[in-house]
Amino acid sequence: MGTVRPRTLCAVRDRRQAVEIVFDHATKRYPGRASPAVDDLTMTIPAGEVCCLVGPSGGGKTTAMKLVNRLVELTSGDVRVDGRSVTSLDETTLRRGIGYVIQQVGLFPHMTVAENVATVPRLLGWSKQATRQRIDELLDLVDLPARDYRSRYASQLSGGERQRVGLARALAADPPVMLMDEPFGALDPITRTRLQNELLRIQQQVRKTIIFVTHDIDEAILIGDQIAILREGGVLAQYDTPDQVLAEPADDFVARFVGTDRGLKRLSLTQLDELQLEPANGAAGPVLDGHTTLRDALSTMLNEGTRTVVVEGDDGTRQMLTLDRLTELLK
Amino acid sequence: MILAGLDVFANSLDFIVDRRELLLEKTWEHVELSIAALLLSILIAVPIGVVLGHLHRGSFLAVNLANIGRALPTLVVIAVGFTIFGIGYTNVIVALVILGVPPILTNAYVAVDEVDRDAVEAARGMGMTPLQVLLRVEVPLALPLLFAGIRTAAVFIVATATIAAIAGGGGLGDILVNQAAYRVEGLVAAALCVSALALAADGLLGLVQRWVTPAGLKQQISTFEPDVRPVV
Amino acid sequence: MAEPVIPDFGEASDCVAENRFFCTDWVRENWDPVLQPALVQHIYLTAIAVGVGFVISLGAALLAHRLRYVERPVAIVAAVIYTIPSLALFQLLVPVTGLTVTTVEIALVGYTVLILFRNTLAGLRSVPAEVLEAARGMGLTRNQTLLRVELPLAVPAIIAGLRIAVVSTIALATVAAFVVSKGLGGPILGALRLDFRTEIIAAGALAVGLAIVADGLLVLLQRAVTPWATARTAT
Numbered sequence: 001m002g003t004v005r006p007r008t009l010c011a012v013r014d015r016r017q018a019v020e021i022v023f024d025h026a027t028k029r030y031p032g033r034a035s036p037a038v039d040d041l042t043m044t045i046p047a048g049e050v051c052c053l054v055g056p057s058g059g060g061k062t063t064a065m066k067l068v069n070r071l072v073e074l075t076s077g078d079v080r081v082d083g084r085s086v087t088s089l090d091e092t093t094l095r096r097g098i099g100y101v102i103q104q105v106g107l108f109p110h111m112t113v114a115e116n117v118a119t120v121p122r123l124l125g126w127s128k129q130a131t132r133q134r135i136d137e138l139l140d141l142v143d144l145p146a147r148d149y150r151s152r153y154a155s156q157l158s159g160g161e162r163q164r165v166g167l168a169r170a171l172a173a174d175p176p177v178m179l180m181d182e183p184f185g186a187l188d189p190i191t192r193t194r195l196q197n198e199l200l201r202i203q204q205q206v207r208k209t210i211i212f213v214t215h216d217i218d219e220a221i222l223i224g225d226q227i228a229i230l231r232e233g234g235v236l237a238q239y240d241t242p243d244q245v246l247a248e249p250a251d252d253f254v255a256r257f258v259g260t261d262r263g264l265k266r267l268s269l270t271q272l273d274e275l276q277l278e279p280a281n282g283a284a285g286p287v288l289d290g291h292t293t294l295r296d297a298l299s300t301m302l303n304e305g306t307r308t309v310v311v312e313g314d315d316g317t318r319q320m321l322t323l324d325r326l327t328e329l330l331k
Numbered sequence: 332m333i334l335a336g337l338d339v340f341a342n343s344l345d346f347i348v349d350r351r352e353l354l355l356e357k358t359w360e361h362v363e364l365s366i367a368a369l370l371l372s373i374l375i376a377v378p379i380g381v382v383l384g385h386l387h388r389g390s391f392l393a394v395n396l397a398n399i400g401r402a403l404p405t406l407v408v409i410a411v412g413f414t415i416f417g418i419g420y421t422n423v424i425v426a427l428v429i430l431g432v433p434p435i436l437t438n439a440y441v442a443v444d445e446v447d448r449d450a451v452e453a454a455r456g457m458g459m460t461p462l463q464v465l466l467r468v469e470v471p472l473a474l475p476l477l478f479a480g481i482r483t484a485a486v487f488i489v490a491t492a493t494i495a496a497i498a499g500g501g502g503l504g505d506i507l508v509n510q511a512a513y514r515v516e517g518l519v520a521a522a523l524c525v526s527a528l529a530l531a532a533d534g535l536l537g538l539v540q541r542w543v544t545p546a547g548l549k550q551q552i553s554t555f556e557p558d559v560r561p562v563v
Numbered sequence: 564m565a566e567p568v569i570p571d572f573g574e575a576s577d578c579v580a581e582n583r584f585f586c587t588d589w590v591r592e593n594w595d596p597v598l599q600p601a602l603v604q605h606i607y608l609t610a611i612a613v614g615v616g617f618v619i620s621l622g623a624a625l626l627a628h629r630l631r632y633v634e635r636p637v638a639i640v641a642a643v644i645y646t647i648p649s650l651a652l653f654q655l656l657v658p659v660t661g662l663t664v665t666t667v668e669i670a671l672v673g674y675t676v677l678i679l680f681r682n683t684l685a686g687l688r689s690v691p692a693e694v695l696e697a698a699r700g701m702g703l704t705r706n707q708t709l710l711r712v713e714l715p716l717a718v719p720a721i722i723a724g725l726r727i728a729v730v731s732t733i734a735l736a737t738v739a740a741f742v743v744s745k746g747l748g749g750p751i752l753g754a755l756r757l758d759f760r761t762e763i764i765a766a767g768a769l770a771v772g773l774a775i776v777a778d779g780l781l782v783l784l785q786r787a788v789t790p791w792a793t794a795r796t797a798t
Binding site: 401405406414515530 | 584643646647648649650651652654655657658659727730731733734735736737738740741747748751752754755758760763764766767770771774775778
């Protein structure tokens with residue numbers, strides 16, 4: 001299931017332009033350890049894009065992410081946000097301009113949802129009215145009606161709701177950059193999928209530059225515009241679009257990491273309505289809507305034992321996809 | 332003021348040396364009284380607490396008993412006991428036991444109640460009778476906390492026995508309430524003795540507590556810290 | 564020592580003459596001159612002791628929270644003081660500070676410090692790690708984290724400690740009568756010497772009642788100040 005459900009736009013005005021993040025030979029060494037946690041990481045994350053950092057445990061992906069908001073300090077090299085080195089700012093000021101979301105959320109138990117979300121605006125001295133307005137906007141954005149959720153406490157929320165509040169809290173002061181450390185890892189699979197899609201929807205509107213750490217390659221493929229694979233010892237194995245990583249893994253490690261079913265995974269990157277297909281002309285077969293992925297289409301063919309499926313677009317027109325056509329597309 | 336104080340302390344040390352038979356006698360009385368009261372309290376409180384904890388019943392009473400015990404001013408208990416029993420040993424022992432039972436009972440209850448349920452279930456699953464489960468699994472695991480309660484009670488009893496002198500209890504309290512006969516130096520000497528006694532009791536029981544804790548249970552038991560569990 | 568009202572056998576009621584356990588007429592007559600002042604003094608003694616003890620232990624706990632090595636020495640000193648029987652502690656202080664309220668207060672403060680220090684420190688340490696990480700990542704300074712996150716979350720443990728401290732101090736303050744004639748211990752001691760039951764029971768009941776009321780008030784305070792702790796948990 002990798003469909004993005006489009007929604008109507010919300011009235012969230014995020015004034016600030018997204019910015020670029022640059023890792024320039026960034027290295028982190030812990031004293032007493034033989035190999036570095038992050039080793040000479042060099043890559044550029046374009047403004048407004050989501051970069052997923054994936055890799056095995058101990059691969060240094062969380063450490064690399066934390067170099068950006070200086071929860072971990074660089075040993076050598078540099079990290080630049082919007083052209084300025086992260087070391088040029090005092091760390092508290094830096095962090096107030098970066099949204100930070102972690103797996104266990106870390107909502108303040110003694111504050112209501114509204115107070116939690118208002119934390120950074122309050123630190124920055126926003127007016128009460130501006131803050132209130134912003135909270136309402138954000139709760140709306142993450143699909144938690146402000147009327148119901150403003151005054152609730154963390155203990156009264158489900159896991160999914162808590163993480164939505166965490167997201168709203170991170171977005172509150174309208175930071176151009178977001179750091180997300182396995183944010184959906186502690187949720188059940190259904191909630192996780194829901195929130196992944198929510199994130200994609202929100203990102204379409206707010207266009208932040210996001211670094212998203214995950215150990216789940218499928219999640220990375222779904223969410224990422226770019227994928228950075230780090231191997232043990234914090235070395236960058238490959239930095240590319242999801243499609244490229246799946247089509248042409250840089251080495252055996254990457255190939256093994258993305259899985260031997262990477263051919264199938266690639267299919268989930270394309271939706272049926274993005275393809276050039278023949279009109280159905282009365283062909284028989286199971287009907288799928290245009291937002292179905294190629295992968296799910298193939299799965300349907302296998303389940304139903306047919307070689308043809310009918311694709312119905314949003315405007316009602318019908319096209320058809322045959323197994324032969326699909327094989328051609330694989331090349 | 333401080334200098335005068337130091338003077339008194341110096342004199343009290345003299346007192347200790349000069350009147351050591353008296354002090355020894357009184358200390359011994361004190362120890363006797365405390366041990367008697369402690370043993371009696373243990374005899375009453377431990378079985379009740381352990382059984383209640385094993386059955387997981389009566390939690391409200393058991394937990395709040397310690398709070399009630401803490402709230403009872405020792406002086407009040409002794410005074411009220413005095414009105415009932417008059418002067419004498421009975422009154423004092425009753426008062427000491429009334430004050431000594433709550434911490435032991437509460438701790439015994441909580442200690443057994445909070446024993447790892449999985450361990451108990453495994454034991455039952457292996458075919459142990461309830462009594463065997465109690466004696467072979469629950470009690471050993473509960474011992475550290477149980478001893479913490481006994482420690483608290485012991486210190487409490489030593490302290491209360493001091494005040495019990497006004498109701499005829501004997502012990503070092505006799506000196507402490509009798510300024511006329513023994514003067515400030517005597518009082519300070521007695522105070523030092525009883526303090527040493529209390530600290531020794533606490534330390535000794537702390538060692539026992541540590542000795543009694545199974546090696547597997549990782550517990551930070553300081554020889555000096557009494558058990559004051561927060562009640563939330 | 565406080566002067567209990569010596570029953571005047573000429574005018575006193577039968578109840579008092581027979582030294583029954585509780586004579587309401589005596590209580591009514593002596594509420595103003597004897598019982599109420601003693602009660603008020605007792606409240607003062609307790610309030611000052613707990614107040615000062617709280618300030619000291621809060622400071623010590625904040626220090627121990629920042630500097631780990633502070634904890635052990637403070638805990639040991641406080642524990643030693645706590646173990647010394649109250650009467651002994653009073654008498655040890657008398658040569659230095661005399662037969663005054665100060666002596667009593669110093670001892671009472673000493674007793675509260677152990678409980679309050681322990682509880683405050685435990686409360687500060689009970690803040691979940693992810694909450695602290697989120698706070699740091701969001702750009703809160705150390706002091707802001709302390710004031711806005713750690714201390715508020717430590718309040719339940721602190722109030723639990725206050726409850727124990729208040730109740731214990733009320734009980735201990737009765738022993739103060741051995742040193743200076745203030746508080747409910749005065750009437751009790753005096754009546755003990757004369758074997759006058761009603762006064763003992765009356766004053767004793769007041770002491771216990773005071774403890775119960777104070778404990779109840781603190782429970783209410785905690786509910787009022789931490790709405791988030793009593794909010795219903797979700798599925």
